[in-house]
Amino acid sequence: MSTLLLRIPARALTDTASDPARLPCAYTLRTQRDVVERSGQTTLGELGATIRDAKRVVLLIAAADVSVLRLAVPPLSAAKLRVALPNLIEDRLLDDAVECVMACSSATDGKRDVAVMQRAWLTRLLQSLHELGARRVSALPEQLCLAHHDGQATAVISEYGNGCALALRLSEHEGLGMVQHTPEELLHSLRGLVPASALTVYVPPGALSRYQTLLAQDARVTVSADDGAHWQVPDTAPDLATGLGMRHQSQWNWRPWRWPLALAALLLLVNTFALDFDWWRMNREAAKLRADMKHIYLAAYPKESVILDPLLQMRQKIAAAQHDSGVASADDFTALAAGFGQAWTSAMPDAGAAISGIEYREGSLWIRLKSAAPAVAIKSALAERKLALEIAPGSDLTWQIRSAK
Template sequence: MPLYCEYAMATNGGALEREGMTALPDMTELVRKAQRVVLLLAPGDVTLLRVKVPPLSPARLKAALPNLVEDQLMSDPEECVVVADNTRSDTRTVAVVQRTWLELLARTFVTMGARRIVALPAQLCLPYQRDMASAAVAEHGEDIDVAVRLSEHEGIGLSIVADQPESAAFEVMQSLAMMVPNGAVTLYVPQARVRDYQESLNIAPTLNERITLHADNWPRWIGAADKVQVDLMTGLGASTGPKFDWSRWRWPMALAVALLAVNIVGLNVDWMRMKREAEFLRNSMVQTYKSAFPKDTVVIDPLAQVRQKLAAGQRQSGQLAPDDFVALAAQFGEAWTSIGQGPNAIAGLEYRDRSLTVKLKPDAKIPADQLTSALASRHLSATQPNAGVWQIRSGK
């Protein structure tokens, strides 16, 4: 037999959109669409304790809570979920519930597609007024659950089985008067049962003076639930936290993957085309080099080897290469003279690795910009590796 549940759908601002009662399996679509599922746990299933806690970090307090409440529980704390409120006071409200039952609820709603699940004690979801208790009646056939909020941080649950259906309302109020012997009580009952409860109050004047009846409604529960600071689902870890809805992103992700695949294929095709062109150009240069120099059997870098051959041919024919010592020295001498400098400022010349190194005397004052410009006009480049040292290279 399916479990029937009362439910309500509300906006983020708390406005009621839809309410009703349906079988739990039929709520799958509603659960999947909701951003958050809030479970109001029956007050008889949740024990609320006021516990004085030491000043510990949240992680250490969570580990210490079972030991702090062990003496007040009839069951093994390891079989329970124990969660404290998120206030900073020395005395906290601690909620205790059976772990296996809460895990079953969590698995059920996760399977139904819930993104985030919150579990709150129903007795703390009742409106709170100073010096006044509040209670709510939930009837399930012959079984009646009564949630009672005694103070801002305390609440209990009553389970009542009436001897006769006609006397159920009177027995509820009698039990409530025994649990709250002093002070006024606000009692919320189902809309269809307001008349029966009012008639029972009229029979007992003492109860009528203390108990005020109101028809129950979802907006009252929704408004009070937003202020509750004890979420029992936090005791189960991250398994009931927010879940990312991948189903909404399956088409955008498929499109992104398709675009990425197209780009990767395009890049690989372009790379292969350029690689073939590079191989064709290299083979052409190698063939040209071998045609010009058939005696050379080893060709590693045809372009560099052609330059070496041309330079060697120029030397053999008596021509100077642009980076020979004589050519560099002559061009440097012309540039040096053009800026009005004499030989007295030069300490020495050195030729190495096809570059001319000019060492200046310590007291020499050279207009660097003019010298660089004069050298550039003669296709020479100049750098200063150290102070008073110029390195001249051919720019051809």
């Protein structure tokens, strides 16, 4: 899963009225194994394709724009904590709590890290990312994403046309940021914030030699180029996107699928049209066939006024005519009795079984036996005479003989 880390300048160094897509942006693209694939500097709008392709986008909020507080928070549910949080930190804020967005980390040792920043600025940044195609977005404090080592502070200096920004991590739960006009002013402030501890400072690669010269007299300071490899994405850092209800908001990237979806829709439309046309053709054929049968029936029996099923009524008329002319039908009593008698005689030469009764109803001959008889042999003999034998349910001594035609 690729992760794209984005760093936007502090709000004090930007024109808040301009489009966020035009802001300068430092980015680092990492692969699934946390290997830096590429990094660099560009504008946010020019990263549109990379943002759309990334599985996750992590916006590192400038340390000067976000305050991180370490508080003892009572054990509350997530819903109750969101309601109580503004009251817990209101006395530590310079701005109105209503105008701020807040997020807290999971509790450790009874305390939580609480991140606070201006709601309007974060909303603009996240909306701009979603407009560029970001599918899964997190917003983390920049200072808590710096590498941390016990007894050592880590700082990152970023330079822009109208000033410099500092992100400083002092400990596992402590960090801050500031903005100055010149690098010299920033370094002076940094020495005051970290007077004695070991310090690693990451600076823009193009300005590495200049900062090495400025810090050459301070042996406790290590100066390195900011290549993006030292940035971390800790799971424990408070995600400010949760305060806006936008954490991990997943949007399906439909662009790569637009042509396959269009082709599938076209195929579905063509198949639907073909099925409808085939149904219409078969329906017309069935209607024509019914009309022809009705025409033939009326031609043969013009006096008939009620025609519900011309095929069945024609069969009934033919059977009645044959019966009136003396031709026995296959399901007449005489035909069934004669066929059964011949089959019984051929299959039962010893006459071991006897018949107790014969009944004719519903076009079938019902035979009641006194004792069991070989039904298999009788079935074979009846089949030769186009008759069928079925044993009545619940009684092996009752047979139903009917025409097999």
